[in-house]
Amino acid sequence: MTIYGVALLAGCYLAGQILGELLGESMGIEANVGGVGFAMLLLIFLHDFSSKKAPLATETERGITFWSNMYIPVIVAMSATQNVRIALSSGWVALLAGIVPVLVCFAAIPVLAAFSKNKKAA
Amino acid sequence: MDIISKFLEKNGLVFAFFTTGVVMFASFWVSSKWTNKKIPGAAIAILAGLVLAYIGGEVTHGEKGIADIKIFSGFAQMGGSMFRDFTIVATAMGASFVLMKQTGWLGIVSLLLGIALAFASGVAIALAAGYSDAKSLTTIGAGACTFIVGPVTGSAIGASSDVIALSIAAGVVKSVFVTIGTPAVARFIGLNNPHSAMIFGGLMGTTSGVAAGLAATDPKLVPYGALTATFYTGLGCLLCPSILYLLMDFIF
Numbered sequence: 001m002t003i004y005g006v007a008l009l010a011g012c013y014l015a016g017q018i019l020g021e022l023l024g025e026s027m028g029i030e031a032n033v034g035g036v037g038f039a040m041l042l043l044i045f046l047h048d049f050s051s052k053k054a055p056l057a058t059e060t061e062r063g064i065t066f067w068s069n070m071y072i073p074v075i076v077a078m079s080a081t082q083n084v085r086i087a088l089s090s091g092w093v094a095l096l097a098g099i100v101p102v103l104v105c106f107a108a109i110p111v112l113a114a115f116s117k118n119k120k121a122a
Numbered sequence: 123m124d125i126i127s128k129f130l131e132k133n134g135l136v137f138a139f140f141t142t143g144v145v146m147f148a149s150f151w152v153s154s155k156w157t158n159k160k161i162p163g164a165a166i167a168i169l170a171g172l173v174l175a176y177i178g179g180e181v182t183h184g185e186k187g188i189a190d191i192k193i194f195s196g197f198a199q200m201g202g203s204m205f206r207d208f209t210i211v212a213t214a215m216g217a218s219f220v221l222m223k224q225t226g227w228l229g230i231v232s233l234l235l236g237i238a239l240a241f242a243s244g245v246a247i248a249l250a251a252g253y254s255d256a257k258s259l260t261t262i263g264a265g266a267c268t269f270i271v272g273p274v275t276g277s278a279i280g281a282s283s284d285v286i287a288l289s290i291a292a293g294v295v296k297s298v299f300v301t302i303g304t305p306a307v308a309r310f311i312g313l314n315n316p317h318s319a320m321i322f323g324g325l326m327g328t329t330s331g332v333a334a335g336l337a338a339t340d341p342k343l344v345p346y347g348a349l350t351a352t353f354y355t356g357l358g359c360l361l362c363p364s365i366l367y368l369l370m371d372f373i374f
Contacts, residue, residue, distance in 0.1 A: 010208075016211070029359040034356060036211060036348060036349075040348070041214075041349075043214045061215075064215050067209050068209065068213045071209040071341070073146055075171075075330075076164075076167045079169075080189070081201045081202075084172050084176040094291035097262055097295070098294070101266045106307055108239060109312070110318075116225070
C-alpha cells in the first residue's frame with residue numbers, strides 16, 4: 001500500500017530530525033545539526049537492506065517516489081517565499097557579503113575535487 | 123470577489139499546489155519552445171518563484187515573499203522547511219550509499235573549508251565597509267555562512283541589531299545568489315557528478331540555495347549536495363560564536 005512507503009519516509013524523517021535536534025542541544029546550540037542528513041542515510045540504509053531481504057512492493061516505493069518527484073515544485077514554492085526584496089535592497093555590504101563568499105567557494109570546488117581524486121589514485 | 127479571496131485563503135495549500143503547477147507548466151513550456159531546453163525548466167521555474175517573491179515583497183513589504191499576499195499564504199506551508207526537508211529526504215531513494223561512504227571524509231573537509239572561506243570573506247568585506255570591532259566583524263562573517271548562523275551568532279555574542287539585520291540580509295543574498303549562480307557556472311567548475319556535488323553542498327552550506335541550485339542544474343545531484351549541506355548551519359552556529367569569535371577578538 002502506498003501509505004506504507006509514505007510512513008516509512010515519515011519515520012526516517014522524524015528519526016533523523018530528532019537526532020539532529022538532540023545533537024544540536026547536546027552541543028549547546030540552537031540549531032538542528034544534520035537532521036536531514038541522518039534521515040537520508042537511514043532511508044538509504046533501510047532501502048538497501050530491504051532490497052536484499054524482502055524488496056519493497058512497487059506500491060510502497062511509489063509512496064516515496066511521489067514525494068521525491070514533488071521536490072522541485074516545493075523548491076519553486078520555497079523560492080517564492082524568500083525575502084528577495086531585502087536581498088536586493090539592503091545595500092552593497094550585504095550584497096557583497098552574500099556574493100563574494102559564493103564566488104570564492106565556486107572557485108574552490110574544482111580544487112577540492114582534483115585534490116580528492118589524486119588522493120584516491122594514490 | 124471577497125468570497126473568492128476568502129475561499130482561496132481557506133484552501134491555501136491546495137491553491138499553492140495549483141499555482142505552482144501552473145508556474146512549472148509555463149516554465150517547462152518556455153524552456154522547450156524558447157530556449158530549446160538549453161535552460162532547464164526547473165531553473166526557469168525557480169527564477170519565476172524568486173520574481174514572485176520580489177513582487178510579494180514589494181506589494182506587502184513583508185518578509186515571506188508571495189506568501190504575505192493572503193490568497194497565496196499556502197506557499198508558506200508548501201515552501202516551508204517541513205515540506206522542503208521531507209522531499210529532500212525522499213530524493214535519497216535514488217542515491218548510492220557506497221558513494222556517500224567513499225566521499226564521507228571529503229564532506230567534512232569541505233564543510234570546514236566552506237565555513238572558513240565564507241567567514242573570512244565576510245569579515246574582509248565588513249572591514250572594507252569600515253567595521254572594526256570583533257563583534258560586528260564576527261556577526262557579518264557568520265551571516266556570510268547562512269542567514270541562520272548570522273543572527274544566532276550575533277545574539278550569542280551581543281552584536282547590535284542593525285549588524286544582525288545586515289548579517290541576515292547577507293545570508294539571504296547568498297542563498298539567492300547560489301540558486302541563480304549554480305546552474306550558470308556548473309559546467310565550468312565540473313559540477314556534474316555526485317562527488318563534486320557533495321563538495322559543493324559542504325562549501326556552500328545554505329540548504330535552500332544548494333537545494334534550489336542543484337535542482338536547476340541536475341536533480342540527480344540533489345541528495346548528495348543536501349547530505350553535506352545539512353550539517354553546515356549547525357556547524358556554523360557552533361564555530362562562529364566560539365572559536366572564530368575568540369580569534370576575531372584576539373586579532374582586533
